[in-house]
Amino acid sequence: MRLSYSLAAISVLTAVGAFVLLSCGSSARIEIEAENFSRGDAVADCGEFGYGKGIGVVITLKPGAHVEYDFEVFSSGNYRIELRYASVGPRPLRLLIDGKMVNPQAADQDTGGFLPANQKWLPAGETRLESGRHTLRLECDGVFPAIDKIRLKKLVKIGG
Numbered sequence: 001m002r003l004s005y006s007l008a009a010i011s012v013l014t015a016v017g018a019f020v021l022l023s024c025g026s027s028a029r030i031e032i033e034a035e036n037f038s039r040g041d042a043v044a045d046c047g048e049f050g051y052g053k054g055i056g057v058v059i060t061l062k063p064g065a066h067v068e069y070d071f072e073v074f075s076s077g078n079y080r081i082e083l084r085y086a087s088v089g090p091r092p093l094r095l096l097i098d099g100k101m102v103n104p105q106a107a108d109q110d111t112g113g114f115l116p117a118n119q120k121w122l123p124a125g126e127t128r129l130e131s132g133r134h135t136l137r138l139e140c141d142g143v144f145p146a147i148d149k150i151r152l153k154k155l156v157k158i159g160g
């Protein structure tokens with residue numbers, strides 16, 4: 001009896017003030033195919049180079065590149081940004097939204113390869129977004145990993 005009471009108390013304490021992912025609803029989740037960038041000087045690979053076969057990825061063929069994505073938010077709030085990418089060794093990117101730095105070291109994980117089978121969803125930062133149009137920018141001085149998708153998920157604050 002005492003044990004179950006303690007566990008319940010811990011659950012309440014950890015939940016208060018914490019952000020959790022909103023589980024569903026189309027306005028709470030935005031997914032962008034990385035190869036469909038609005039503007040930039042990277043390369044969309046839909047299989048020609050082997051990295052995007054069947055999924056489509058954005059890659060770079062020389063150091064120093066950027067891509068931008070225009071997107072619309074329908075529900076103001078805090079969002080978690082995730083990137084689905086494949087890389088051997090860290091290939092960190094600067095992730096900016098509307099010109100503001102969100103993460104200077106996004107996509108800095110080794111996923112074990114560059115091929116579609118090596119693609120992994122990994123967190124890339126959190127930021128507040130108001131409803132309306134925004135621009136997400138990825139840039140680096142080196143080369144990109146093979147990026148398949150970008151996802152923004154709304155977080156909701158529960159309790160106090």
Ligand SMILES: [Ca+2]
Pocket residue numbers: 033034035055056057147148149
């Ligand atoms: Ca893709």
